[in-house]
Amino acid sequence: MPFMSLKFNLQKRVKLAQGLWMLYWFTVIVGIVLFSLGIFFKIELRKRSEIMDNSESHLVPNLLILVGMVSCSLNAFGGKVCHESLDPQKFSKMKPMLKSYMLLCCGFNALLLLLVLLCFFMQLAVYLTLAEGLKNAIRFYKDTDTPGRCFMKRTLDMTQIEFRCCGNNNFRDWFEVQWISNRYLDMSNDVVKDRVLSNVEGKYLMDSVPFSCCNPGSPRPCIQHHLTNNSAHYDYDHRTEELNIWSRGCREAVFSYYSSIMNAIGALIIFSIVLEGMDTAGLKYLSTALETMADPENPECESEGWLLEKGFKETLADMFSKMKIGGRATQVEEGGDSPAPAT
Amino acid sequence: MAVLKMKFTQQRRVRLAQGLWLLSWLAVTCGAFIFSLGVYIKIELLRRDEVMENKEIHCVPNLLMMVGLASIGANWVASRVCQDSLDASRFPRWKVLLLLWFAVAALLCCLLLTVVILSYALQGRLEESLKVGLRNGIRFYKDTDVPGRCFQKETIDRLQMEFRCCGNNNFKDWFEVQWVSNRYLDFTSQEVKDRIRSNVDGRYLLDGVPFSCCNPASPRPCLQRHLTDSRAHYNYEYQSEELNLYSRGCRQALTDYYMSLMNSTGPGVLSVILIQISVLLSMRYLQTAVEGAMALESPEGESEGYILEKGVKETYADMKAKAVELLKFAQVDPASDGEGGEEGEKEADATEKAATPTPAS
Numbered sequence: 001m002p003f004m005s006l007k008f009n010l011q012k013r014v015k016l017a018q019g020l021w022m023l024y025w026f027t028v029i030v031g032i033v034l035f036s037l038g039i040f041f042k043i044e045l046r047k048r049s050e051i052m053d054n055s056e057s058h059l060v061p062n063l064l065i066l067v068g069m070v071s072c073s074l075n076a077f078g079g080k081v082c083h084e085s086l087d088p089q090k091f092s093k094m095k096p097m098l099k100s101y102m103l104l105c106c107g108f109n110a111l112l113l114l115l116v117l118l119c120f121f122m123q124l125a126v127y128l129t130l131a132e133g134l135k136n137a138i139r140f141y142k143d144t145d146t147p148g149r150c151f152m153k154r155t156l157d158m159t160q161i162e163f164r165c166c167g168n169n170n171f172r173d174w175f176e177v178q179w180i181s182n183r184y185l186d187m188s189n190d191v192v193k194d195r196v197l198s199n200v201e202g203k204y205l206m207d208s209v210p211f212s213c214c215n216p217g218s219p220r221p222c223i224q225h226h227l228t229n230n231s232a233h234y235d236y237d238h239r240t241e242e243l244n245i246w247s248r249g250c251r252e253a254v255f256s257y258y259s260s261i262m263n264a265i266g267a268l269i270i271f272s273i274v275l276e277g278m279d280t281a282g283l284k285y286l287s288t289a290l291e292t293m294a295d296p297e298n299p300e301c302e303s304e305g306w307l308l309e310k311g312f313k314e315t316l317a318d319m320f321s322k323m324k325i326g327g328r329a330t331q332v333e334e335g336g337d338s339p340a341p342a343t
Numbered sequence: 344m345a346v347l348k349m350k351f352t353q354q355r356r357v358r359l360a361q362g363l364w365l366l367s368w369l370a371v372t373c374g375a376f377i378f379s380l381g382v383y384i385k386i387e388l389l390r391r392d393e394v395m396e397n398k399e400i401h402c403v404p405n406l407l408m409m410v411g412l413a414s415i416g417a418n419w420v421a422s423r424v425c426q427d428s429l430d431a432s433r434f435p436r437w438k439v440l441l442l443l444w445f446a447v448a449a450l451l452c453c454l455l456l457t458v459v460i461l462s463y464a465l466q467g468r469l470e471e472s473l474k475v476g477l478r479n480g481i482r483f484y485k486d487t488d489v490p491g492r493c494f495q496k497e498t499i500d501r502l503q504m505e506f507r508c509c510g511n512n513n514f515k516d517w518f519e520v521q522w523v524s525n526r527y528l529d530f531t532s533q534e535v536k537d538r539i540r541s542n543v544d545g546r547y548l549l550d551g552v553p554f555s556c557c558n559p560a561s562p563r564p565c566l567q568r569h570l571t572d573s574r575a576h577y578n579y580e581y582q583s584e585e586l587n588l589y590s591r592g593c594r595q596a597l598t599d600y601y602m603s604l605m606n607s608t609g610p611g612v613l614s615v616i617l618i619q620i621s622v623l624l625s626m627r628y629l630q631t632a633v634e635g636a637m638a639l640e641s642p643e644g645e646s647e648g649y650i651l652e653k654g655v656k657e658t659y660a661d662m663k664a665k666a667v668e669l670l671k672f673a674q675v676d677p678a679s680d681g682e683g684g685e686e687g688e689k690e691a692d693a694t695e696k697a698a699t700p701t702p703a704s
Contacts, residue, residue, distance in 0.1 A: 144562035157559035161504060180564050186577035211554040211565045216500035219487035220527050222554040234529035 002306035003315070008289040010300050016289070017082050020282040024079035027275045028072050034272065035068025037265055044261065048254065050155045052126075052133035060122050063115055064265065071272065074108060077101070078279060085286055088299075098287050105280045112273045119266040126258050130251050134168045141210070142181040157212035163257065165250035166213035171227070173249075178203040179210060209245060218243040281307060345649035346658075351632040353643045357429060359632065363625045364425040370418035370622050373615045377455075378411025380608055387604065391597065393498050396475035399468050403461055403605065410454050414619065417447050421626055428633050435637075441630055448623045455616045462605040469601060473594045477511045484553070485524040500555040508596035509556035509589040514570075516592075521546040522553060552588060561586040624650065 008016070042061035049056055081098070084090040137156045143149040160166055167173035185192050185204055196202050207228045214222035223244050226232035289305035308315045351359065385404035388395070424441065427433040480499045486492040503509055510516035528535050528547055539545050550571045557565035566587050569575035628648040635646030651658045 153562070154559045184563050184578055211557040211567070212559060214554045216497045216555060219496070221523050224554070234527055
């Protein structure tokens with residue numbers, strides 16, 4: 001009792017082949033889109049690798065690039081098969097390859113499913129890398145003369161301007177580090193000496209933020225220094241002031257950007273899985289319809305197409321029994337070696 | 344003596360029609376490209392509308408959009424003509440339209456050339472417009488509570504950050520205006536009172552710039568206030584400090600940006616002109632060859648195609664004569680109806696005389 005069988009006459013077979021050909025080429029286009037999304041994501045990660053400590057994982061974009069290329073080639077081959085299916089000579093040449101091709105497609109679908117899960121779970125890794133990277137970036141902001149870190153200031157400033165954020169969690173992260181290099185501090189000045197002596201580690205800490213935290217939408221020229229001191233500025237209350245500097249933290253802002261990219265990629269991969277499933281099912285119908293033609297010489301005859309030759313449960317039982325026999329055969333071989341020399 | 348005569352067999356005519364059909368569809372895509380180019384440039388100009396005083400430069404993208412649309416229409420008509428050209432029953436209805444088509448196609452080429460010239464010629468006007476617009480923007484920077492100007496501050500700040508520029512010509516433009524609103528000045532403070540009294544207009548001027556002038560590539564945290572005072576900051580030399588703020592003026596930055604935008608489209612527009620001219624010439628060849636073939640006894644035979652039927656000077660003289668005739672006809676007609684009637688009678692006599700000899704034979 002075949003699983004989900006359908007009757008096909010010549011017209012239906014031709015329609016199926018044509019529709020399937022178009023669906024395969026549409027899936028090729030989706031594969032190209034996946035490939036370019038992978039490249040885009042890789043470039044975006046590279047652009048900001050400095051605030052992620054250069055330790056971000058490129059697993060998802062690399063896999064995406066690979067999957068895009070494999071999808072293109074597999075589906076192009078599928079399209080070719082459909083194109084040649086209605087010519088009996090060419091089809092009979094292709095027949096032996098079809099079974100392994102369909103198994104390959106199923107395996108590819110499983111890989112796509114794995115990639116979807118990765119897309120959603122790797123977001124946690126990105127979040128943790130960002131948190132660590134931003135903390136270090138803020139610490140090394142002042143080291144513009146240290147090789148390897150001299151562009152940290154520019155990168156962090158551009159990130160804060162672009163993503164409209166300030167600090168790691170919020171702007172107070174800047175109060176806890178010395179972000180002005182000692183080269184620009186007049187150590188003979190009393191004010192400077194007081195500040196440096198006021199904490200254990202001898203750091204020059206202030207309640208100020210860099211200029212890149214300033215919000216252009218504020219009606220007032222930006223207040224960067226003495227942020228917690230209301231009397232330092234005319235008509236200023238630091239508890240109610242909202243528009244002066246960006247209130248969001250950069251970890252939050254950058255993470256939501258990457259998270260939205262990864263969610264979009266995940267959604268596209270799910271769509272691609274559905275397409276691949278439809279492709280494989282259609283190809284199975286087409287190949288069984290062409291194989292079960294009662295009279296191969298007469299193209300007009302009717303035939304039947306199905307997804308599985310026997311019912312669903314019977315096919316599963318078959319597969320299990322085959323695996324058991326396969327297992328037992330290897331066991332018998334091993335056991336059978338020893339009695340043979342005795343006889 | 345026809346200009347650039349070529350012989351066309353039936354096969355060559357068919358090839359010409361097919362090639363021209365493909366070329367005209369290529370020209371349609373070129374027209375779409377020109378249109379989208381115009382749209383893009385217009386959007387870029389509109390985005391910075393607030394710092395431009397007049398809209399003269401907008402004629403470049405407007406012209407591009409018009410020419411793009413007209414080019415799409417004209418080349419689509421050309422492809423239809425090609426499809427009908429090999430069918431002797433359908434081709435004659437295009438005859439009158441073709442004359443109009445040639446005029447339109449020539450006009451489109453001229454307009455595209457004008458656009459290229461305009462985009463270079465209007466650079467001075469663009470700079471003027473930007474100069475006035477930016478000056479106003481800097482003057483109204485502090486007016487965040489005045490309706491109609493409350494977003495000037497944000498516009499100027501974002502402009503300076505995006506184009507990496509400061510002020511109109513350079514950062515010193517900020518020293519000449521009061522860019523801090525009176526709402527945030529403590530008038531009881533001695534320092535504020537001194538500064539206000541120090542100039543005739545009673546403005547609070549300082550040697551400081553807004554934060555958006557700061558250059559992130561500077562190794563030092565940004566210095567915004569007391570820029571001309573080398574002693575106000577440790578290890579700071581006003582004359583030799585280069586990286587602290589952006590050194591370029593916004594007028595220069597914006598002009599460079601728009602000029603590079605329009606210059607980079609120059610080669611594209613020139614190649615579209617070339618394609619349009621080749622469509623025009625091929626269409627002329629096709630028209631003359633097909634008309635020549637239709638006039639032959641055997642339509643499948645050879646015919647001649649040319650650009651102009653007679654030489655250039657003769658065609659010009661012909662056209663002049665036709666134009667003069669049209670003008671004369673228009674002038675003589677209302678003045679002498681009687682004379683025209685006499686001439687008409689004479690002509691009628693002549694035709695009667697020509698008709699009567701037949702009974703004698």
